[in-house]
Amino acid sequence: MQLLDGKLTANKIKKQLKLEVEMLKEKYNRVPHLAIVLVGEVEASHIYVRNKIKACQFVGMDVTLIQKDNTITTQDLKTLIHNLNNDDNIDGIIVQLPLPKHIDEQQIINVINSNKDVDGFGIENKGKLFSGLPCLKSATPYGIIKLLEEYNIDCVGKNAVVVGRSNIVGKPMSIMLLDKHATVTICHSKTKNLQEITKQADILVVAIGRAKFITKDMVKQGAVVIDVGMNRDENGLCGDVDFEDVKEIVGYITPVPGGVGPLTITMLLNNTIEAFKSKFKEA
Ligand SMILES: NC(=O)c1ccc[n+]([C@@H]2O[C@H](COP(=O)([O-])OP(=O)(O)OC[C@H]3O[C@@H](n4cnc5c(N)ncnc54)[C@H](OP(=O)(O)O)[C@@H]3O)[C@@H](O)[C@H]2O)c1
Known part of the structure; x- marks a missing residue:
């Protein structure tokens, strides 16, 4: 199993953004x-x-x-x-x-x-995302895409299963994975036989807000598991995936904390820089 280190990746991107901000300051x-x-x-x-x-x-x-x-x-x-x-x-x-x-x-x-909507939550940016047009993208799924890219995880033709269909994570995540040419299935609280579907996932993204809900009987051997959940249980902060239970069978997994969270903030910074640049037609 390899950890997908969100903190490390976020720090790397933030250093690049810092340099970019310095350059923009000099120019503008x-x-x-x-x-x-x-x-x-x-x-x-x-x-x-x-x-x-x-x-x-x-x-x-x-x-x-x-x-x-x-x-x-x-x-x-x-x-x-x-x-x-x-x-x-x-x-x-x-x-x-x-x-x-x-x-x-x-x-x-x-x-x-919409040009200042750096969370990408407004209907105009969401509509553009859906239509494949340039837009400000929701920071959490955008960060997940950056993390997959950082670890050279290829999505083309892969079965990607997204559990959760919220407007800020699940839905935009599915579109971004589709744009990466994955075959995408979206699951939610009314999905029947969830386990059968999640077991088919080469890439499994879980964003439901239920502590340690995904256990090893729901995960395919060697799968890439992205845990968006941020929950508190008796031991403190934990994800939607039971990390200890699945860690021996997955190929890659994000820890909680230190996985998706740091990238969300980083992509918000990235979007603000993009918004600034597009004002000067630099994007
Ligand atoms: N790390 C980060 O940066 C970050 C960012 C955003 C969110 N989060 C965390 O991610 C989690 C999800 O956030 P969200 O805003 O997307 O949540 P949300 O708006 O509450 O949506 C939860 C989704 O999960 C589905 N769901 C709930 N229980 C389920 C079950 N038993 N089986 C299958 N699907 C189920 C719901 O289905 P229905 O639609 O049918 O109700 C809904 O689509 C939370 O823990 C949140 O704190 C983390």
Whole structure:
């Protein structure tokens, strides 16, 4: 079994991005600038945002955090995003999810100008992804593609099974694997005989949010297993795959933590740089 080291790969990409930011600064006399909108007091969101800010600072990008309390109205949040859309000094905008229950997340995300939608969650970028057009791609699946490339894992003609069909991971992941010429099956909570399907997977991506759900009886010998899950059990942070159970039979696997997570943030930085460059028609 070989570990797919997301941390190592992310650090390598971040060093390249740092150099790119330095070059852009020399050329344009300013650096890409990410605005992060954080609503409410969800502890995990504050941790994710702190890590995003640190990563921006590492590559030398500007980052502005805008914090609002969870009583903010949908209208006020929309106005805030409109202002960021119209601010020439801001190249990328993300709204940290989840938002408070009274706010419709997709409605808010769709307000972000598609050229600044560096999470790639808005319908315009998703539609472009689906249509095979250049776009800002959802950071988590994009990071997984980068990880597969880093380890020279060829997807052409492979059976790829994606478990989970969320808008931010499962669905865009399936399209990106399809673009890599894999034969893709998408599974979800209503899938019948899940184990029979996952056992056929040469590449198995699991994004369901169920601790240690995938066990060795569900995995093909030698498979490439990508564990997106971030769960907490009695022993701390763990993935959707039972790592200890499957590690002897898989070919490659991402650890949790240190697998997909670090790449998600890195691809967010990458997207912000892409958004900056496309403004200057450099992309
Ligand atoms: N590492 C990272 O950077 C990163 C980024 C994003 C998410 N995550 C983690 O990835 C996990 C998934 O996140 P998400 O946002 O994609 O989750 P989500 O929106 O909750 O979607 C979960 C998906 O899993 C499916 N599912 C749930 N239980 C299942 C089961 N028993 N069998 C088959 N499918 C099942 C659901 O099916 P239905 O559609 O039928 O309900 C749904 O499509 C979470 O642990 C999250 O924390 C990690």
